[in-house]
Amino acid sequence: MDRPAGVFDVRYEQDMAVVRTGPQWGVLIGFLILLAVLPLFAGSYFLGFMILTGIALIAVLGLNILTGYAGQISIGHQAFVAVGAYTTAVLMDSFHWNFWATVPLAGIAAAAVGVLFGLPSFRLKMLYLAMSTLAAQFIIIAFFNHAFPDYFHAVSGIRVNRPELAGIDFRNNEAFYYVVIVIAVLMTFFSKNLVRSRLGRAFVATRDNDLASEVIGINIARYKLYAFAIGCFYAGIAGALHATYYRSVNPMQFHLDASIWYLGCLIVGGMGTTVGAVFGVLFLRSIKELVVFVSPVLGGMVSPINAPKIGPALGIISWALVVILFLIFEPRGLAHTWDVLKSRFRHWPFKYAF
Amino acid sequence: MPANNVMLTAKAIGLSFGGIEALVDIDIDVRQGEIFAIIGPNGAGKTSFFNCINGFYRPQKGSINFEGKEITRLPSHRITELGIGRSFQGLQLFNGLSVLDNIMAGRHFHFKAGILSDAIYFGRTRREEIKHRKVVENIIDFLEIEPVRKQIVGALPYGLRKRVDLGRALAAEPKLLLLDEPLAGMNRDEKEDIARFILDISEEMGITIAVVEHDMGLVMDICDRVVVLDFGRKIAEGTPEEIRSNEEVIRAYLGKAS
Ligand SMILES: Nc1ncnc2c1ncn2[C@@H]1O[C@H](COP(=O)(O)OP(=O)(O)OP(=O)(O)O)[C@@H](O)[C@H]1O
Ligand SMILES: [Mg+2]
Numbered sequence: 115m116d117r118p119a120g121v122f123d124v125r126y127e128q129d130m131a132v133v134r135t136g137p138q139w140g141v142l143i144g145f146l147i148l149l150a151v152l153p154l155f156a157g158s159y160f161l162g163f164m165i166l167t168g169i170a171l172i173a174v175l176g177l178n179i180l181t182g183y184a185g186q187i188s189i190g191h192q193a194f195v196a197v198g199a200y201t202t203a204v205l206m207d208s209f210h211w212n213f214w215a216t217v218p219l220a221g222i223a224a225a226a227v228g229v230l231f232g233l234p235s236f237r238l239k240m241l242y243l244a245m246s247t248l249a250a251q252f253i254i255i256a257f258f259n260h261a262f263p264d265y266f267h268a269v270s271g272i273r274v275n276r277p278e279l280a281g282i283d284f285r286n287n288e289a290f291y292y293v294v295i296v297i298a299v300l301m302t303f304f305s306k307n308l309v310r311s312r313l314g315r316a317f318v319a320t321r322d323n324d325l326a327s328e329v330i331g332i333n334i335a336r337y338k339l340y341a342f343a344i345g346c347f348y349a350g351i352a353g354a355l356h357a358t359y360y361r362s363v364n365p366m367q368f369h370l371d372a373s374i375w376y377l378g379c380l381i382v383g384g385m386g387t388t389v390g391a392v393f394g395v396l397f398l399r400s401i402k403e404l405v406v407f408v409s410p411v412l413g414g415m416v417s418p419i420n421a422p423k424i425g426p427a428l429g430i431i432s433w434a435l436v437v438i439l440f441l442i443f444e445p446r447g448l449a450h451t452w453d454v455l456k457s458r459f460r461h462w463p464f465k466y467a468f
Numbered sequence: 469m470p471a472n473n474v475m476l477t478a479k480a481i482g483l484s485f486g487g488i489e490a491l492v493d494i495d496i497d498v499r500q501g502e503i504f505a506i507i508g509p510n511g512a513g514k515t516s517f518f519n520c521i522n523g524f525y526r527p528q529k530g531s532i533n534f535e536g537k538e539i540t541r542l543p544s545h546r547i548t549e550l551g552i553g554r555s556f557q558g559l560q561l562f563n564g565l566s567v568l569d570n571i572m573a574g575r576h577f578h579f580k581a582g583i584l585s586d587a588i589y590f591g592r593t594r595r596e597e598i599k600h601r602k603v604v605e606n607i608i609d610f611l612e613i614e615p616v617r618k619q620i621v622g623a624l625p626y627g628l629r630k631r632v633d634l635g636r637a638l639a640a641e642p643k644l645l646l647l648d649e650p651l652a653g654m655n656r657d658e659k660e661d662i663a664r665f666i667l668d669i670s671e672e673m674g675i676t677i678a679v680v681e682h683d684m685g686l687v688m689d690i691c692d693r694v695v696v697l698d699f700g701r702k703i704a705e706g707t708p709e710e711i712r713s714n715e716e717v718i719r720a721y722l723g724k725a726s
Contacts, residue, residue, distance in 0.1 A: 126597075126598050126601045126602070126605075127594075127598060130594075130597060130598070130601070304587040304588070307586060307587050307588060307589035307593075308583070308586050308587050310589070311581075311586035311589060311593055311597065312572075312576060312579040312581070312586065312593075312596075313583060313586050315562075315565065315569050315572055315573040315576070316573065316576060318562055318564050318565050318569075318573075319562045319565070319573050319576075321564065322561075322562040322563050322564050322565070323560050323561065323562055323563075325524065325556075325560055326556065326560040326561065326562065326636075327562075328523070328524075328543075328544035328545050328548070329522060329544060329548055329553070329554045329556075329560075329637075330548060330573060330574045330576050330577075330636060330637075330639075330640055331545045331548035331549050331576050331577035331640060332545055332573075332576050332577075333543070333545045334545075340583070344583070386564065
């Protein structure tokens with residue numbers, strides 16, 4: 115493995131560390147400071163972008179644990195985001211709970227529903243399991259659409275207020291940005307730790323070889339459920355933030371498209387790497403924004419009847435195209451590109467090291 | 469010389485797949501400290517017997533007892549925790565993990581920290597990672613695979629991967645280690661290395677070994693006792709010398725016609 119030149123580990127702690135050199139700490143702290151001071155000079159639009167990116171990142175980190183690490187393909191992830199969003203919305207709307215108290219509950223509720231829909235993983239693998247998570251997508255959304263209209267309000271959905279804490283009003287994006295970023299950074303930190311500990315190894319073990327996993331004492335069934343629980347817990351937290359950011363929750367927000375888009379983020383970023391989840395979300399979110407800028411221009415060039423269709427069509431086509439291009443040219447995703455660049459930089463002017 | 473305590477007893481094991489009788493009325497004892505070999509022609513039922521021991525297959529008849537405990541119906545991962553480790557015929561590694569992580573994964577059930585502790589990777593989890601890392605590094609030294617410890621196993625040559633497989637099994641600290649054709653597909657040098665490792669595992673680590681192998685050289689040189697299976701039946705049992713001159717064994721290997 116490549117190290118920055120001149121860095122030698124003499125203790126296992128050093129070898130285990132994720133951030134190991136002074137400059138690396140510098141970059142990390144610099145990045146966190148940048149995130150912290152961003153609202154001082156970024157406009158509300160850019161903060162909105164960052165908020166949505168943060169929320170999507172939390173969801174994708176969960177999917178990365180479930181699908182990238184544990185190998186349980188889920189194409190219903192957005193439904194678990196919905197479970198979190200509805201948990202927060204109903205608790206705040208019907209039961210007048212404090213937002214902060216609903217967040218962990220949103221995660222736990224999504225985890226519980228995730229475990230339920232994860233039960234088929236005892237018997238099903240790969241494509242067949244994917245089908246059963248697809249069922250989750252439709253069943254859960256139909257549930258919110260039709261069940262308990264007094265609480266869920268069917269298609270019209272639930273209105274949600276943004277939280278307040280210690281006198282700070284989170285109704286403006288500047289303040290809410292901090293809520294999302296702090297949670298996203300924490301969730302990234304937890305995710306990285308989980309996957310490099312025993313749990314992460316057990317996930318990859320179940321993914322790569324179930325016979326060998328049993329033989330080293332891994333209870334595969336249990337670890338599959340852990341993966342569903344943790345992956346969907348992340349989705350639930352993203353859902354809680356989603357509900358409060360949009361200030362409303364309705365079934366239309368939780369389409370299958372979003373579930374597939376999350377998988378697209380993993381493919382573009384690199385399945386089964388934490389940094390890949392971050393890159394993938396940033397990349398595909400940026401493309402989404404680009405489409406928002408480009409489509410009015412393109413809309414001006416076609417007939418007025420077709421103009422409004424440009425945006426949505428371009429939205430899907432663009433990210434789908436990007437995903438396909440990545441599958442062809444860089445199936446290991448941006449995380450791999452990143453590794454290659456780092457290693458080039460470290461060995462420069464040589465091509466590679468021994 | 470090892471004490472003669474019986475460690476594992478398989479009694480009257482019967483296993484069939486539809487019409488195929490893979491194992492018929494098999495009685496086998498493995499004694500504490502020995503290197504025990506199971507040999508036999510292809511399809512004799514050797515791998516199936518291992519699969520019964522570690523819970524992959526459920527024999528329809530008979531029972532298996534390990535250190536006084538009935539294990540016939542236990543799930544595989546429980547049997548592992550009781551102290552039975554295993555390497556596979558062919559390769560069954562975690563291809564997405566590094567050599568180090570494959571062997572670390574082998575220590576799975578020795579870890580005690582919970583998920584929340586893992587998430588913050590501090591205190592208990594960190595201490596455990598370091599503690600187990602030391603054990604794993606000893607295994608890596610023992611198997612002489614230090615230079616590749618950080619490499620993803622999917623990219624390693626076959627001989628090295630077989631060592632990783634052995635390392636992962638050792639990492640669980642088994643009392644009984646089942647090795648299914650550890651020498652298959654190896655060249656002479658690699659075979660000698662593995663044979664040396666097996667002897668060291670037996671003598672220095674005190675682990676009891678049951679090995680399935682087609683390479684008679686290994687069996688005759690390092691094994692204490694041999695059982696011969698043929699078409700799912702036990703046809704002979706004894707020391708390597710006794711087996712070498714056993715009429716029925718010779719017939720099984722040379723063909724039934726004679
Ligand atoms: N899962 C299974 N389903 C059906 N038949 C099986 C199964 N496993 C083993 N068998 C059959 O049981 C018999 C014994 O197979 P086994 O793999 O135990 O042989 P072996 O002695 O390990 O042979 P080899 O030296 O080729 O590895 C064979 O006839 C095989 O086809
Ligand atoms: Mg076999």
